[in-house]
Amino acid sequence: MKTLIAAYAGVLRVPPGIICTIILLYMLCTDCWIIAVLYLVWYAFDWNTPSKAGRRSQWIRNWAIWRYFRDYFPIRRPGLCPVNRNTIDYLLSQNGTGNAVVIVVGGAAESLNCAPGKNCVTLKHRKGFVKLALRHGADLVPIYSFGENEVFKQVIFEEGSWCRWLQKKLQKYIGVAPCVFHGRGLFSSNSWGLVPYARPVTTVVGEPITIPKTDNPSQKEIDFYHSLYVQSLAKLFEKYKTKFGLSEAETLEIN
Numbered sequence: 001m002k003t004l005i006a007a008y009a010g011v012l013r014v015p016p017g018i019i020c021t022i023i024l025l026y027m028l029c030t031d032c033w034i035i036a037v038l039y040l041v042w043y044a045f046d047w048n049t050p051s052k053a054g055r056r057s058q059w060i061r062n063w064a065i066w067r068y069f070r071d072y073f074p075i076r077r078p079g080l081c082p083v084n085r086n087t088i089d090y091l092l093s094q095n096g097t098g099n100a101v102v103i104v105v106g107g108a109a110e111s112l113n114c115a116p117g118k119n120c121v122t123l124k125h126r127k128g129f130v131k132l133a134l135r136h137g138a139d140l141v142p143i144y145s146f147g148e149n150e151v152f153k154q155v156i157f158e159e160g161s162w163c164r165w166l167q168k169k170l171q172k173y174i175g176v177a178p179c180v181f182h183g184r185g186l187f188s189s190n191s192w193g194l195v196p197y198a199r200p201v202t203t204v205v206g207e208p209i210t211i212p213k214t215d216n217p218s219q220k221e222i223d224f225y226h227s228l229y230v231q232s233l234a235k236l237f238e239k240y241k242t243k244f245g246l247s248e249a250e251t252l253e254i255n
Helices: 002-012 014-027 033-045 064-072 085-092 107-111 128-136 162-174 219-240
Strands: 143-146 181-184 202-205
Touching (some): 128 219, 202 219
Antiparallel strands (some): 143 202
16 A cells, blocks of 8 residues: 555656646537636636645545555655745745745756765755745755655766756756656566655754844855855764765765
């Protein structure tokens, strides 16, 4: 059951989305067009809900499938929402506690370097999150997940090759980096497939970096706190790397 849930959460949930889109377009050309139109009207009305962290349902959050997915690796992850300025501004401007935002700063570009045995993050020139933190006075907390690159095996194309060039071009225009990867099979761990390998993923959290609230932060301020974050992340990696299976010689590559 855990394997099936991991397969769905990892890659098998993509085809149903495509199939449903095709069905919706088909319905527009049939006598059921009114149903499709009503759905599209609701979709337009509901357009901004994801940018406001969606609609939480405790009933859905208690479904057993989330426990199966968590225990497969094991891993814990927060709720998901779009990563853009409007969403982050909304979340950080809410009153009360618990309004934390976890961002995968490297995004699609970082996925091109994800492979077993590699410890690489895309961070050197990613400073937008620091600017938002300064605008809201939100602390920056370094986080690193050991084992995350072990759940899939990927073909890494060399810089300068036409395959790498194509990946970057597609990433630029569609926002997704097309990676050549594989995991295990659905029914056997010894075969190839798209199910992620059952590898432990351990997330370590460093000490928060206190950030002053600045409505219009200067580039100098952004650079300063960005450098503090990079240093803190590197120290966090060094502190825990041997505890989670890496050798003392391993280093964190920051691009």
